[in-house]
Amino acid sequence: MIKELLIGGSLILGLGLIGQAEVPIFPYKYNEEILPNGLKVITIPMASNGIVSYYSITRTGSRDEWEPGHTGFAHLFEHMMFRGTKKYPGLLYDNIMTELGADANAYTTDDYTCYHLNFAATDLEKIIEMESDRFMNLQYDERDFKTETGAVYGEYLKGRVNPWFILYEKLYYMAFDKHTYKHTTIGFEADVKAMPTMYKYSQTFFKHYYRPENVILLIVGQIEPAPTLQLIHKYYDKWQPGYVPPQIESEPLQTAERVAEVSYPGKTLPILMVAYKSDAYNPNNRLYVAGLLLEQLAFGENSDLYKRLVLKEQKIEFLAADFSVNRDPKLNEIYAMVKSEDDLDYVREQIYMTMEQFKTEATDDTRLENLKMHLKYSFLMDLDTPDHVAGNLANFIAITGGIETVNRLYSEIMNVTATDVQEAAQHYGVPAKRTVIILKGAES
């Protein structure tokens, strides 16, 4: 059964109406269907000069690596999935993708793994056939496995050249005791190094997580929903369910501030990271949505603190803030690259003081409204190609299982008041829920 959700008219019409909270922000019509085996399919037709984007969103990321000694497997599969099947061995798969001129790639995050292709609409059936085949019938021998695990360790070593890689590794390790967010997406080094010996485990991982009820297909561009769904049925109906959920431990409440210093074996300006424990993504939680706005109001590029420290005093190269949009409670991060080690304490103090100020003083209404406009237009401006539409939705779909959450989130953003922002500061800006990492360059 096709459940058709009517979401606005054209992109332009939708825009004219946004601002009234009840009008959904997402400007395209879309269809959702769930196959009997649990596979969800979302189609979004849009004019696109004959291009289609095809995203297979697998709701398994490094968060799901709960078994000790086995971190990094979600990312490893991002690689293994290109190894082919009995019908289409790796080289043949590559050859056909070349023949189709497809732009094929994949990425892994803490919450999901995403396989994405852009291709000519005329090749839709071939792509569906090949994508379904590798999700159902992936096949690789131990030799292939060892080669690919070797490449992944190479990727780990390449990453370590970057100070941010080292910073995040330390941050997550320090901030989490029980939850799997303790490791970065590429995994603990010892586990990545040991991967070549874990061929059998890799097959278990695939059997547990690469199942239809754990995958969502998002197809955007020059397509007709009904015939597309017929093709999906034709090629995916045989896929057997059997998802085994991971046993992820909840993170206990953090009760005291954690501080660590980490050294980067090269030259860099020092980096200061101040991260507060967050909540799981939930657009129905007003405090959470207000927290998202708080982060930008207090520490974003239009904040007073940014303008003072970056533009006026020029103590730092930049200041930025990321509010957690995750399946489980993760971290709201505020970070700065500081020009002189002597100013690290000062900058840190300014960040703390700003958070305190937002707890006691109400935000100016104009600023709040400006931020709402900024978020709205930023989202809409980036919906101009199938790949951009799919790419912007993927995270939300991975976390919640559908698109509707986007409309809910932006509607709730429009409802946030200055009082909500103040309460969010009181809720999230708690020193005992803070982890602070200072990174310095060894050769600096």
Added chain:
Amino acid sequence: MKTITYLLFWGLMTSFFLLSCGAKIDDSQCVLLPVAGDPTISFRIYFKVGSQDDPTGKEGLAYLTAHMLSEAATKKNSYDEIISKLFPLAAEYNASVSAEMTVISGRVYKSNLAAYYPLFTDAILDPAFQENDFNRLKSNALNYLENILKYANDEELGKAILYNEIFDGTGYGHLPEGLINSVKRITINDIREFYRKMYNRRSVVIGLGGGYDDLLLAKLKKDLSRLPSGTENIPPKNVPYDIQGLEVTIIEKNADATALSIGFPIDITRDNPEWYALAVANSWFGEHRNSSSHLYQVIREARGLNYGDYSYIEHFPNGGRRQFPPVNVARHQQIFEIWIRPVPNATRHFVLRTTMLELRNLIEKGLTQEQFELTRNFLRKYILHYAPTTMMRLGYAIDDRFYGIQGSHLEKFYTALETMTINDVNNAIRKYLQYDNLQIVFITNAAEKLRDDLIANTPSPIQYATPKPKAVLEEDKQLLNYPLDIKPENVNIVDVNDLFQ
């Protein structure tokens, strides 16, 4: 299927128009790309100035000047106020500077145009050039040169050194960001003078695309006519360094893995019809970030030695961060470039040998009919992904102007693929590529050991952590002694700390 794809492609590309502009801005100075139904407007204001125009000792001046327009105060607003005003529009404007081009670009929702337009045009026409903005941007550029590029991105560092070596002594011989001591030397008065001289009416091209109307075009033409009349900047011909044999530069640093870049100047740019045949050869040999790349198959896929291996016939900066070719980094002198992503240090000599042999095979054997057909079919559809947005298509149209291409480069690319033969491709390979005179750049540790190994042609046996097919091991036996004629006087070791001074 072919016909349909072609029609789609035609539809994509024929929305490009070249219209007459009149007024003080000359007709030929407007590149227009109207797109009915686009709720946004895209601007690309191209100035014929780039880092090759930096005066000696002031390398980085063009880059800093452009950023003093895009990230600094105007006479009407402080940068703080500009940020505040742009913020609710979710719009911005950016400067990009390459060797020969400076482009100030921006995109805005039509409904936000009235608020955006004066900020955008003030940035170009009425910059304030204040000392505090200047100090901040100078600090950014120095941080990039002193820290980020030298330590946090060996791949980009390898490519930068490759270009610097090949174009040493010319305007292409330094990064747009400049040199450390030169950037320190630049003053706010240098910026003012450079702006006054280079940002003139004869050196500007207006790029406008999306849902704009005639009124906006007329206003933009009129407003930009306020630029001083000046003289058109005619770039000097950058004659590359005459590479003799295999010249090796080893950048020594404490590196866990070795980044490798190889290249040499080529006497062809995209305005030459033979370029398309060479592009097919290059795509087969090393399509950027694509497993169809032959080098990728040999080094990564069969041997698992790194993350990817690619080649280029046009400048492709920041390859690690993009999938498709960038726009507005056009150059009149290009190089053929090979990018080997970091390999284990113990395999660096072996990987150089492998790459050099593959290059030689390409030149001596050319492509087979099957390889040619596969690559041609690939490109027919793959180039559809190059310019999916109005902003990108406008970028391509500006580059067409730069190269003097009548019509659209991407359209010509598609048409050329239709009629091309294997002979065209193999002739282009023989005409433009060679393997005798190359610049090689390593970013690695233990540089002296590498130099000695290279000069002595020390065998480079390779040990894999995992079993490999017999065919691969047989090939390796040939490779471990593959001779490279590297002379002691052609190897130069440089400490990473001494770069970009």
